[in-house]
Amino acid sequence: MEGERRVLRKRKALDKDVRRMEYISSFLSIASESSRIIVFTGSGISASAGLSTFTSKGGLYERAMKRFKVKDGMKLFCNSHYRRHPKDCLALMGEIYDEATAASPTEAHLAIGRLETRGRLVRHYTMNIDGLHQLVRGATTWTGVRDCPGKTVSLHGCCRELLCTNASCDAPKVSTMTQAHARAFKGRKDVRCSACSEPTRPKIMLYDDADSELITPDLVMEVMDEDISKCDLVLWVGISFQQSASLEYFRNVQRVIKELGRGEEVTQAIINPDEDSWFNAISGMNNMDNTKVIPVVCDANTILSEL
Numbered sequence: 001m002e003g004e005r006r007v008l009r010k011r012k013a014l015d016k017d018v019r020r021m022e023y024i025s026s027f028l029s030i031a032s033e034s035s036r037i038i039v040f041t042g043s044g045i046s047a048s049a050g051l052s053t054f055t056s057k058g059g060l061y062e063r064a065m066k067r068f069k070v071k072d073g074m075k076l077f078c079n080s081h082y083r084r085h086p087k088d089c090l091a092l093m094g095e096i097y098d099e100a101t102a103a104s105p106t107e108a109h110l111a112i113g114r115l116e117t118r119g120r121l122v123r124h125y126t127m128n129i130d131g132l133h134q135l136v137r138g139a140t141t142w143t144g145v146r147d148c149p150g151k152t153v154s155l156h157g158c159c160r161e162l163l164c165t166n167a168s169c170d171a172p173k174v175s176t177m178t179q180a181h182a183r184a185f186k187g188r189k190d191v192r193c194s195a196c197s198e199p200t201r202p203k204i205m206l207y208d209d210a211d212s213e214l215i216t217p218d219l220v221m222e223v224m225d226e227d228i229s230k231c232d233l234v235l236w237v238g239i240s241f242q243q244s245a246s247l248e249y250f251r252n253v254q255r256v257i258k259e260l261g262r263g264e265e266v267t268q269a270i271i272n273p274d275e276d277s278w279f280n281a282i283s284g285m286n287n288m289d290n291t292k293v294i295p296v297v298c299d300a301n302t303i304l305s306e307l
């Protein structure tokens, strides 16, 4: 009896492995035929560069919770908290800058760069604020203007940039953040705009950010809709789908694909080392008929290098 059970368990695990490999090989064959690819990336893609993810154990939220003695570390990324305790939030952003600038792009970042230089990338939307994608040779950046051909859209800003939020300042709103600026933020000092002398902040999007239009204009959602009308493959890479923003993007893509009747033409792949993210993404959806969303349970560096 016990022996039978053991065999059954082994068999199940084997079936799961077989299914996983089938998904991977079907993904690779579809991807090899795709020339109009949209990539969405989350913090999982930078994990192998040594960067902290938000929600994982020991991640940014947990560290913020301990450091700044708040019940939920996510608070440090909320506009309401920022308005009440700006110095805490800015100090954390200074730390994020240090961590990001000490890291290098991963194989997955380089692979997305290759898709771009080979003309196969419609757009790369990243939720990451580490700016690692900008370090890839040949990678271009979307500047917030509708017809900008730049490929990478930093949906939530970038920790390597400073933002002057003073509406009457004539200078460009965005400038490069330096180590000295990061040090000042960590030391709870103001970093002032060189043109208008008002305090600046890193260009990192907070929840309900009052400056969101300056960080990533709402226009981005229209650009995304247009991109979806011309893509044949959507990759969701290193995203746990535990945060509301990523689910909103996912739902938006499903909505547009459905509205355009492109369910048969567009394949989507959720690439993550554990299959929970695939489950998290699709479990909130009530109608996934006629949409192809494949779980690709695999390391992003390995699988994207195959494209």
Ligand SMILES: [Zn+2]
Binding pocket: 164, 165, 166, 169, 170, 171, 193, 194, 195, 196, 197, 198
């Ligand atoms: Zn200014």
